[in-house]
Amino acid sequence: MSRYFDIDSFLAEQTRVPVVFNSGCTGLGKEMDKMCQTRDLPMGEEVELPFWLVPKLFEQNMVGPKMPDCFDERVWQVVEAEPKNVPLRDFNPHFFEFGARFTELLRDEELHEQLEKAFTARYSKLLVGAALSTSEFKDRHLLSREEEKLLDAGRDSMKAFHDWKYSTTEKLTVAHTVKANKKRRAGGAYGSNQRRAMGDNLTNRV
Amino acid sequence: MSNFGDKAATLVQDISQSEKGTIPPYNDELVRAVVDESNEHHRSILRLIGDIQEQGTSLDAAAPEDAAAILVHHQAVLRNKRALLVYLNERADRVRALRWEVGTALPEDLGESLSHSERGYFQQYSALVNRYQGRRGGVGINITLDPTPPKEHKVQVRVLQERGELVTRDGTVDLAKNTVHLLWRDEAQPLITEGVVEMVV
Amino acid sequence: MKGVREALEHQEVHFLAEDEKVVILPTFALTQRALPAFNTFGPFRPQIQVTVPFWLALILKKQGRCLIVPPRWLQISSLDSLVSLERTDDIFQTLPFHYVEIATDLCKYARDDLPEWDHLFDLVETVRSVRHNKMQAGLRSLDARATKGVKLSNITLLEVNIMRAFMTNSLEFYRLLSTQTAVAVVGIASSLSHTRSLHLHSVTQRHGPSIVKVSFETFFQTRCNTTDTKVNKYRRRYLRRDLRVRRYQ
């Protein structure tokens, strides 16, 4: 199990999942449900458990999980309508990692498809552009932890590229490059954002 | 709503939120608490098993509510164990990185952030890398040098700490304070790491 | 471990580029062929072209001992046509595997050997940017099918390195989340999906009710009958056993 030592994989399993106890639970009334009046948890009780407790209990048919709030019908409606603007982090900081684990357990085809669709939409409409660029990105707060890691992987690499390209360029005079940039931009060259970003970068360094 | 595993989660959360490349103080208190909680769960498991056996029932025929309770406690111990290991492992990664950053001597202020076992681990790891690099039984090349590809082959350095004479490939150099020298990159690098000299750009 | 990232760093790609060959015009004479070195260089004669690795050319250049002959693709006319081709064509044009690194270094260290080095520098950056935008467009269109393998024609190493972590990690998520690559999906929940809760009988059929006891038996039976809680504590037998074998081999 190569994910055993992975911090995010661990934290994703902290997500609360509503379950119904099919069997009772001896001595754990209060532990499983603060409102419980008896020492033992009675059969049929609905409680919220952290996900890490669920798979084994489910395998043994001791609990039946229900869909957690973060995968509610309404969530998918928003994701479908405006994939770029959905604050997935607010629904669940480990939206995809937890989602993958949860579908693996339930084998819920519909949920599986929704997750894949959501990832694809967010990846192409939000992540690619932001990850392979160094210009300011204002939507970080919308990202799940997994998306944020992808974003940083891309941006770190872009930043390292700029650092590399303009390192030890003491002799590269600003005047030359910036002047040339302006000339070309005025001439209707493409990609002004990117070039501007690089120009700025150069100015800062020299 | 169960609060099993909450302490464990705090332990992992803390290390996860700490700045990359830093080593926050070892949280001995919380580690102990998670260990104690695990032993408490384990005692509950033994109690439940004892009760079942007392009734003359074999575990095979245990009532589902007893089995469920055992399973919950069991999973809780496993969860705590994983938290402890995720915490220890992430810290161990950072402790090892020190060997490559600061060399074989653990800086005092950092040493205070480590547990007793972590300090031992650092010493052992340090020795392990030394053995691997050694001439006898090792590969015979210092592999902590050149973390990035060589660029300029000579670098200009200014002496920050009086060091006296240094024998280099080009002959002997007197490292008197504030003097400037042109050194081979690989010979300068350990001195830069130690803070004896700084690079002059 | 410091200095060891999981992937190549850009500086390392640059290091690899320095082994590419370049033509120089030496200003000195050194006819003696190389001694037992890793590569053979020379002979060097003033004003006679000779091909050397790029790192060597840079050393000689910095000492004022040679002129570097710019490669033919690093010309304003070639790069101008390249820019328009790169813009109009969907595919990536063929370029030297290390064109960015070589052009950047020449513009840094050998600008007196280049006509209008700053113009060249900008043109190469334009080429790279156009290609970068194409790369982004390509990445946007990726989906789970890419986990079956993708051909990236004419991409260069530095370009690979720039998108490497983002692309491979994204595909890892596609692999994880893809319904195509997932294990056979059993529709336990889908039949009841309108209620979004699970039906339990199907699970019972899958596993049968006796599994619980079996696993507990193995975990705890021995321990109820023994009281020597400490004896086996450090017994981590698997590893010790194996390592012992290794040590005395």
Next chain:
Amino acid sequence: MAEASQQDDLAEILAEASQQQQQDPTNIVARLKRAYVNEKNAPELLPFEHDLLEQVMAKVEDQELVVQQSREAAAAAGGGGGGGGGGGMDDLMAHIYQAELNRVRFLIRAYYRTRLFKIEKYAVHVVKPETNEFAKLSPQEQKYATDYVNMLEEHFGSVLGQMPEKYSSMLQQIEEDDAEMDMVPEPNLDKHVFCRVREDRRDVMFDPNDPDNTMDLDQGDIIMVRYRFIKGLLEDGALDLI
């Protein structure tokens, strides 16, 4: 007309430029470079390049002598300051040899480091006797891996030893005979890697579960694919990781 010929020129120039990449296959530095880049990009450990490293290390020692000699010659000819023409050339030779040596040393160090890093990451997996991972290591690496696992076990044991019995192993979540080691990190062979093709291959099937899906590989092609699918081609030398 002029434009068309310019395009032809460009095509010719670019074709020429991209042909320059062939490296001499007998050159041991080129081979070390390949070994390093492959090692860096492969998720698992590749077999240690015994012969290659032995040759390179021997040559490094030779060259250290040569550098020493050129330096002495330079000193004799005029204090290394470039007084006489001959002295300047000796100095230059020494500089070139030193520079080359530095490049080779970097590759050796980086190669060793990359392997140690992977050994640490998958230490227990690497020393397991039932896999052949251990055989991929050099004798020094084998010692390193074994010692490393022991010290890791001691360190983790300082806390695990206080856990309830049967929960104190660092190999299994719950100790059980004949059960799998479910805590041991292993390399992810499904990781996607970039490769450059060295030899033409027709109809290459990547995914054995999808036999209809094949690809032609031409020399110089760059592909991105799951490591598992090209592991064999890498071993054959049909492609390199980049």
